[in-house]
Amino acid sequence: MLDATDKAIINGLQGGFPIAERPYAAAAEQFGLGEQELMDRLARLKEQEVISRFGPMYNADRMGGAFCLCAMAVPEEHFEEVVDKINAHREVAHNYARTHTLNVWFVLASDRPGRIDEIVNEIEEETGLRVHAFPKLEEFFIGLKVDVK
Amino acid sequence: MTAELDHIDRKIIVETQAGLPLVARPYEAIAERLGLTGGDVMARLRRMVEAGIVRRIGVVPNHYALGLSANGMSVWDVDDARARDLGRALGALDFVSHCYLRPRRPPVWPYNLFAMVHGASREEVEEKRAVIAGLLGTAVRAHDILYSTRILKKTGLRIAA
Numbered sequence: 001m002l003d004a005t006d007k008a009i010i011n012g013l014q015g016g017f018p019i020a021e022r023p024y025a026a027a028a029e030q031f032g033l034g035e036q037e038l039m040d041r042l043a044r045l046k047e048q049e050v051i052s053r054f055g056p057m058y059n060a061d062r063m064g065g066a067f068c069l070c071a072m073a074v075p076e077e078h079f080e081e082v083v084d085k086i087n088a089h090r091e092v093a094h095n096y097a098r099t100h101t102l103n104v105w106f107v108l109a110s111d112r113p114g115r116i117d118e119i120v121n122e123i124e125e126e127t128g129l130r131v132h133a134f135p136k137l138e139e140f141f142i143g144l145k146v147d148v149k
Numbered sequence: 150m151t152a153e154l155d156h157i158d159r160k161i162i163v164e165t166q167a168g169l170p171l172v173a174r175p176y177e178a179i180a181e182r183l184g185l186t187g188g189d190v191m192a193r194l195r196r197m198v199e200a201g202i203v204r205r206i207g208v209v210p211n212h213y214a215l216g217l218s219a220n221g222m223s224v225w226d227v228d229d230a231r232a233r234d235l236g237r238a239l240g241a242l243d244f245v246s247h248c249y250l251r252p253r254r255p256p257v258w259p260y261n262l263f264a265m266v267h268g269a270s271r272e273e274v275e276e277k278r279a280v281i282a283g284l285l286g287t288a289v290r291a292h293d294i295l296y297s298t299r300i301l302k303k304t305g306l307r308i309a310a
Binding site for chain 1 (some may be wrong): 210
């Protein structure tokens with residue numbers, strides 16, 4: 001179970017973690033915590049998978065690479081096998097099963113230009129299935145809007 | 150827009166992309182592993198924040214574990230001439246976490262506007278989807294919503310050392 005302080009950390013620490021010699025001590029103040037207590041709570045929240053990561057979020061676009069959303073129609077009888085082949089690629093940043101004929105949606109992230117097309121081709125060869133790539137033409141907003149009540 | 154990264158920046162990215170160490174002096178801990186000083190690591194990270202290479206530093210909440218489990222990808226086929234204006238309007242909604250214009254893939258995929266909608270239940274997501282439909286009005290030719298049923302992977306960006 002999450003207590004009020006856990007929720008305050010999740011809501012309040014989605015960005016702006018300090019770059020300072022003792023950043024946990026600096027960040028802990030706003031939650032009325034000590035340095036060690038904040039580190040312990042973050043370790044527990046990670047352990048409980050309430051947060052999937054804690055640290056810098058890198059932007060592949062700005063590294064000269066790219067993100068690309070991709071989708072596939074994967075037959076149920078081969079689902080796990082195909083998903084394992086997809087996920088084996090380091091560049092698959094996340095992958096979700098979704099309710100549609102296109103039932104597997106993943107994001108490729110690479111810092112190297114041209115690598116996205118290569119991986120799309122590799123996955124098609126390895127699985128024998130079509131990969132539909134949906135590169136973004138424009139991004140309207142990426143918010144920090146998760147608010148745990 | 151891109152920014153130049155040297156091999157030391159790349160080492161710092163590789164060292165931190167899975168997360169920051171949970172120790173009192175995390176930047177110093179990273180520096181020690183790389184043969185740098187804490188000051189070097191902090192200066193380089195600050196520069197990467199300014200250049201937008203680091204989007205932010207903080208926690209990444211797991212929507213499923215938090216009970217915000219009805220993450221629906223709403224997708225819309227809207228008139229290309231109006232798509233950018235409408236995309237901006239959707240991106241401004243507080244329940245839309247991501248909004249993108251993407252290419253259609255006919256015949257399998259007729260939609261060009263993607264808006265990720267989060268809610269505690271499908272019912273709530275459907276209510277929000279109705280708000281979007283109202284906002285888009287007659288610009289919509291077709292639409293759908295895809296619910297995620299399972300996380301198959303969630304590691305984030307990983308670059309090679």
